[in-house]
Amino acid sequence: xxxxxxxxxxxxxxxxxxxxxxxxxxxxxxxxxxxxxxxxxxxxxxxxxxxxxxxxxxxxxxxxxxxxxxxxxxxxxxxxxxxxxxxxxxxxxxxxxxxxxxxxxxxxxxxxxxxxxxxxxxxxxxxxxxxxxxxxxxxxxxx
Amino acid sequence: xxxxxxxxxxxxxxxxxxxxxxxxxxxxxxxxxxxxxxxxxxxxxxxxxxxxxxxxxxxxxxxxxxxxxxxxxxxxxxxxxxxxxxxxxxxxxxxxxxxxxxxxxxxxxxxxxxxxxxxxxxxxxxxxxxxxxxxxxxxxxxxxxxxxxxxxxxxxxxxxxxxxxxxxxxxxxxxxxxxxxxxxxxxxxxxxxxxxxxxxxxxxxxxxxxxxxxxxxxxxxxxxxxxxxxxxxxxxxxxxxxxxxxxxxxxxxxxxxxxxxxxxxxxxxxxxxxxxxxxxxxxxxxxxxxxxxxxxxxxxxxxxxxxxxxxxxxxxxxxxxxxxxxxxxxxxxxxxxxxxxxxxxxxxxxxxxxxxxxxxxxxxxxxxxxxxxxxxxxxxxxxxxxxxxxxxxxxxxxxxxxxxxx
Numbered sequence: 001x002x003x004x005x006x007x008x009x010x011x012x013x014x015x016x017x018x019x020x021x022x023x024x025x026x027x028x029x030x031x032x033x034x035x036x037x038x039x040x041x042x043x044x045x046x047x048x049x050x051x052x053x054x055x056x057x058x059x060x061x062x063x064x065x066x067x068x069x070x071x072x073x074x075x076x077x078x079x080x081x082x083x084x085x086x087x088x089x090x091x092x093x094x095x096x097x098x099x100x101x102x103x104x105x106x107x108x109x110x111x112x113x114x115x116x117x118x119x120x121x122x123x124x125x126x127x128x129x130x131x132x133x134x135x136x137x138x139x140x141x142x143x
Numbered sequence: 144x145x146x147x148x149x150x151x152x153x154x155x156x157x158x159x160x161x162x163x164x165x166x167x168x169x170x171x172x173x174x175x176x177x178x179x180x181x182x183x184x185x186x187x188x189x190x191x192x193x194x195x196x197x198x199x200x201x202x203x204x205x206x207x208x209x210x211x212x213x214x215x216x217x218x219x220x221x222x223x224x225x226x227x228x229x230x231x232x233x234x235x236x237x238x239x240x241x242x243x244x245x246x247x248x249x250x251x252x253x254x255x256x257x258x259x260x261x262x263x264x265x266x267x268x269x270x271x272x273x274x275x276x277x278x279x280x281x282x283x284x285x286x287x288x289x290x291x292x293x294x295x296x297x298x299x300x301x302x303x304x305x306x307x308x309x310x311x312x313x314x315x316x317x318x319x320x321x322x323x324x325x326x327x328x329x330x331x332x333x334x335x336x337x338x339x340x341x342x343x344x345x346x347x348x349x350x351x352x353x354x355x356x357x358x359x360x361x362x363x364x365x366x367x368x369x370x371x372x373x374x375x376x377x378x379x380x381x382x383x384x385x386x387x388x389x390x391x392x393x394x395x396x397x398x399x400x401x402x403x404x405x406x407x408x409x410x411x412x413x414x415x416x417x418x419x420x421x422x423x424x425x426x427x428x429x430x431x432x433x434x435x436x437x438x439x440x441x442x443x444x445x446x447x448x449x450x451x452x453x454x455x456x457x458x459x460x461x462x463x464x465x466x467x468x469x470x471x472x473x474x475x476x477x478x479x480x481x482x483x484x485x486x487x488x489x490x491x492x493x494x495x496x497x498x499x500x501x502x503x504x505x506x507x508x509x510x511x512x513x514x515x516x517x518x519x520x521x522x523x524x525x526x527x528x529x530x531x532x533x534x535x536x537x538x539x540x541x542x543x544x545x546x547x548x549x
Contacts, residue, residue: 039516063483
């Protein structure tokens with residue numbers, strides 16, 4: 001088991017210098033999710049307009065994997081259509097299953113590929129993505 | 144502690160991620176000695192049958208083994224009568240039995256249930272539910288900064304309206320022993336019963352339910368070298384007799400009519416369905432094993448180890464230990480700077496050191512400590528100073544690995 005497979009430099013960079021951390025005042029969808037097994041929590045805000053993710057920010061508490069994944073997720077989906085965002089989320093799920101996936105649109109995500117070798121940590125990496133799916137679902141229900 | 148004790152735990156003799164295993168998560172579940180594994184195997188190979196039914200020889204063997212285990216549990220915690228021991232799935236089921244049967248029948252609006260913010264979820268949520276359903280009020284005994292309870296606060300919190308006081312004998316997070324005997328006296332003086340969560344005390348120290356004078360006492364087999372899926376509820380005979388069963392079916396009945404049925408006597412009226420026979424046999428073997436070593440010897444070993452661990456961990460810059468400076472039992476809960484406990488546990492696991500990270504089923508306590516989660520190392524009779532040294536060096540590596548995060 002190689003720790004460096006898990007804690008790649010890109011991950012530690014997102015952990016220590018998180019992107020899109022914070023909140024914004026706007027007519028945004030807010031999703032609060034917990035990981036009840038470990039106490040990690042995320043509050044994700046996404047602003048969806050004309051079918052496009054205009055803005056995404058998050059706050060929360062968690063380990064390096066869950067927080068770096070949230071940082072990357074928000075970077076990856078900003079400016080994308082909802083369909084594109086869901087496609088990235090689906091590819092991320094495949095990545096967690098150990099499948100080969102390309103993230104041409106946001107290569108940092110590939111750094112999380114090592115997580116699938118640490119089964120206990122997969123739920124850390126997927127927390128932010130579950131929040132994204134829930135947010136898009138809620139938006140679709142409203143429309 | 145005799146080093147040969149460690150030899151009796153087969154699971155400890157393996158490598159994890161290229162390093163000899165250091166198991167420091169016994170507060171979650173203990174490892175099992177060969178004697179327990181063999182007892183379960185022997186039961187299935189030579190005695191397996193249903194209990195209290197068969198006329199055949201195997202039926203008698205299984206019944207004797209099962210009821211023999213009940214006698215061992217009764218003696219182990221010094222219950223006055225064997226019939227005061229109800230086998231359950233574990234502590235959670237035992238506490239829920241008291242909540243569902245005794246508490247729902249005896250609590251009403253205006254009554255109080257007194258607990259602490261340090262309780263494991265299994266000794267908190269059942270009482271929340273009872274309070275919601277009956278209109279009783281849930282009250283919390285305040286905690287001191289290091290987590291201990293002042294008896295003067297207990298006196299103030301428990302009143303004539305209090306019907307139930309529920310508290311852990313030993314905290315699964317803070318490494319401290321609560322003055323349960325004194326709390327029982329205060330509860331009784333106010334006409335309340337006391338329910339003791341013994342999940343973390345029974346494996347680690349001598350327990351005497353008559354001396355504590357507790358009304359109910361719950362324990363889990365898997366934390367005391369026994370199998371998972373077996374535990375027990377001790378209750379004073381008069382209280383248990385006054386209670387209705389919560390599970391109905393085979394095994395627990397005396398006479399069944401079309402519209403009315405009645406129940407067997409204690410303890411069987413609470414044991415509907417085929418019980419966890421092999422689990423009980425394994426628990427009996429675990430009790431024999433622990434008694435052979437001696438509970439005082441085990442408690443002493445763990446307190447020496449906890450003191451050593453506290454001292455060594457305190458040497459690590461940026462490490463915070465939660466709970467009293469002098470640990471009462473072998474549980475040390477801590478955080479390493481800003482490194483998330485999950486990350487700490489993963490890096491430690493890469494060195495073969497198994498600890499727990501998370502909220503330890505104590506979310507209200509985590510909020511009181513103002514942390515989202517913590518790391519926890521917990522010790523048992525098979526751990527030694529080398530294990531502590533391995534923990535400390537792995538933590539130092541973790542600190543280096545995460546660099547300025549600490």
